[in-house]
Amino acid sequence: MKNNALTIVESKTKQPKPNTDQIPFGRTFTDHMFVMDYHEDRGWYEPRIVPYEPLTLDPAAMIFHYGQTVFEGLKAYRSGDRVLLFRPEKNLERLNRSSDRLSIPPIDEEEVMGYLEELISLEKDWVPDTPGTSLYIRPFIIGTEPNLSVAPSKTYKLMIILSPVGSYFSGGLTPVKIRVEDKFTRAVKGGTGMAKTAGNYSAAYQAQKQAYQEGKADVLWLDGVEKRYIEEVGSMNIFFKINGEVVTPALSGSILQGITRMSVIELLEKWEIPVTERRISIEELYQYYEEGVLEEAFGTGTAAVISPVGELNWLGKEMVINNHEIGELSQKLYDTITGIQTGKLEDTPGWTVEVK
């Protein structure tokens, strides 16, 4: 893994930068990308930054058949002339945990962090500066061996692509309506729920479609065995404020370990607001709702940071939370985390990394 010298091939043409406020998520990419290959006899080799371009892969490449792939998602934020990353080492740690689950060989986290910073540094002008905007970073690994046998690939590609993204909430934080899924399952203990891997997401589209048809923004997943215990929302972890205490489902093996989730828990502990990670069933939540002690609900994830939940719908039963308004704690968490991410607040926890 050592002595991997990074090569940089600069793009001859530079695309005009889009107006980030008006672009849809994830369809515009920067001029360059990072690529590194793996072979079981060589380890990871030939790290390179090259012009963004399509890949050529054998149709028998294992990624197409058995879905051996993992990904990450993080953002670079502009803070005046500086560019900041938010806890990026946690993303690379999680990439290795996901890879382990999918039998993909690990990367050297420190080495790849260096390449990631080089790539962002080269594409610095792509980090937008309008409030709420950022440069989304998508590292991913695919199995590339042309072989139809059902076994781990002997070769892989690690790539990092970058996409400027607009503000998630254009008119301030808006509480969303969520459908509690009663039929489909996202993940079970022992499955791949804790890994950021492709199949978890495509298997959720049917439930997502049902939610959209009912005018809801997303799906809240229950555990796959008893269909009782709350797990997480589409690509967000979930928190509830009940009678002054904050509760979030414990990491059971089927829930993605969000970095925003971790940061929220750490902030709440610092603020001395009681926070517990435990099993919580949907019936229990309804009971609190009926008692009038369910004060706030919010999702957490890199995309929206904090996404207040204004309404939950389970088997036709409606739960309106905080009168469809953003709660005080949700707002405070949002302001604090985005403040640190964009350098507007002092980074006392030491979460940001400046790209040189």
Ligand SMILES: *Cc1c(COP(=O)(O)O)cnc(C)c1O
């Ligand atoms: C990425 C993701 C999250 C949020 O993780 P962050 O690190 O906070 O962005 C939550 N749930 C799922 C299923 C995810 O894919």
